[in-house]
Amino acid sequence: MHQLTLGFSPCPNDTFIFDQLVHKSPINTDDIQYQHFMEDVETLNQWAFEGRLDITKLSYSAFLQLTEHYELLDSGSALGFGVGPLLICKHENLDKLQHPEAINAAKIAIPGKYTTANLLLSLAYPNARNKTEMLFSEIESAVLSGQFDAGLIIHENRFTYADRGLAKIMDCGAWWEEKTGAAIPLGGIVIKKNLPHAVKRKVEEDIRNSVQASWNKYPELSLFIREHAQEMSEEVMRKHINLYVNEHTTSLGTEGNKAIRALFERAYAAGLIPSIPENYKLAAAATSDSGL
8 A cells, every 4th residue: 555645726626636536436546545635736836846745736837847856647637728827907907018018017916936827927928027926816806906017817717807807918828829839738747756657657547537537427516626616606616627627637648748848848948947858757657567
C-alpha cells in the first residue's frame, strides 16, 4: 500500500474530477491511500515549489518552473478553447483601458504570480508590471471599489463579472488562441518524479477512472461538489464543469500536448524559462516496473 498526498482546489471542476477517487466509489484505489488537501490554486503552486505534495493540481505557468521535480500526468488537466482568463474593469474605465499604454500603467489585481492567467497576461502585455496578487474570488470586488484599475479573473468569475457591472477589456485566452492556434493550458496534475513508475501509472489511471465515474453520475452534483462551491448556484457549477472538464481532462491527446508545447515555447521565447525540457510528461508505461 502506497500512501500519497494529493492537492486540488475546491472549484467544481476539481471536486468533480477527484470526487470518486477521494470517496473510493465506484473505482478501485486499493493499491494507494490518498490523503487529500484542498487549497486555492496559487497556494498549491507555492506548495509545489516547496515540494510538499506527492500529487498536485498546479497552474501550467508554475509547472514551467518545476519540471526537474514533477512530471505531468496525462489525466486531470484543465485546458481547452474559450476557457481563458479575462481582464476586466469598471464600465466607465473601459474606453481608456482599451489602449496598451493604459494597460501598462494600470494597477492590476491578479490571482497569483504563478497562475497561467498571469503568464498569458505577461505574454500579451510584457510591460504591464504594476500587479498585485490576491485571492481570485476577491478581485471583482477590489476592482468595483476602485482599489485597482483592472482585474484578471478566472474560474467561476467568468460567469459573474457582467452581472456585477464589470466590463471585459480583453479575453487573454482568445488572444492566446489567435496567436498560437492552440488550446489554452490552464492547470495540470503533476506527480513527483522520484515515485515508482507503476505508482505514477496507477495514479494516472485512478484519476481517469474518477473523471469517468463522475460523468456517469452527471448531471447530478454530489454533496462533495456542492459543499465546496461556496455560494455558487447549481447552474454556475454546471457551467464551470462543462467548461473546464472536457476530453483533454481524460487524456491530453495530440491537441493537449500541442498546447503545452506551445506554452513552453512562448515562455522560452519571452525569456521566462531558461530552456525547454525534453521530457516533462510521464513516459509511456514500462511493463517491467514492479513498483506496486
